[in-house]
Amino acid sequence: MKRANTTFTTTLIERKWLSRNAYELRCTRPDGFSFRSGQHISMLVGEDERDYTIVSPESEQELVLLIKELENGKVSKKLAEMELGKKLEIKGPDGYLVERPTQKKRVLVATGTGIAPFASLVANGMEAVVLLHGARCAEELYYRHILTGVIPTYMPCLSGESCREQNGPCYEGYVTGYIEDLLPAGDYDFYLCG
Incomplete structure (x- = not known):
């Protein structure tokens, strides 16, 4: 573009x-x-x-x-x-971070305010196998309440505080750690921002 x-x-x-x-x-x-x-x-x-x-x-x-x-x-x-x-x-x-046709499963990876394009893409109907949102603390998980209801595979990843006090799923560590530890092997299209 x-x-x-x-x-x-x-x-x-x-x-x-x-x-x-x-x-x-x-x-x-x-x-x-x-x-x-x-x-x-x-x-x-x-x-x-x-x-x-x-x-x-x-x-x-x-x-x-x-x-x-x-x-x-x-x-x-x-x-x-x-x-x-x-x-x-x-x-x-x-900008180029727009939905592209694919046969692969999509993995959306955001940190901090990098969630902005994904909030728009998901609200517009884009489907993903998982949406990872990395932040230091829960306060920085912008739009969490909205995204949790729209995309069931929304996964917050907290690198600076414990997940113990979080309601719902949460990964303690960086988004890269989640990908290495928990994302099943496969052929994916990754969208990254943040």
């Missing part, structure tokens, strides 16, 4: 903090804007530009983004403090 240079105007509607340093940003979907689940847009804030993956499915009338506020992040900090109702320029969509 070629990088889309089309610029659109969007309006910030809502900001919801999901953890101490990550938030969901909801924006209007500009007229004529279309995308494929798994793609991202560039948010233009002053002279700065940053790519964020669209969390919402293709059919949703708003654009939802999952943003990790970085200590030195020029765009993430500005968006975290920006007044709701503000108009912003976006470019895109762009």
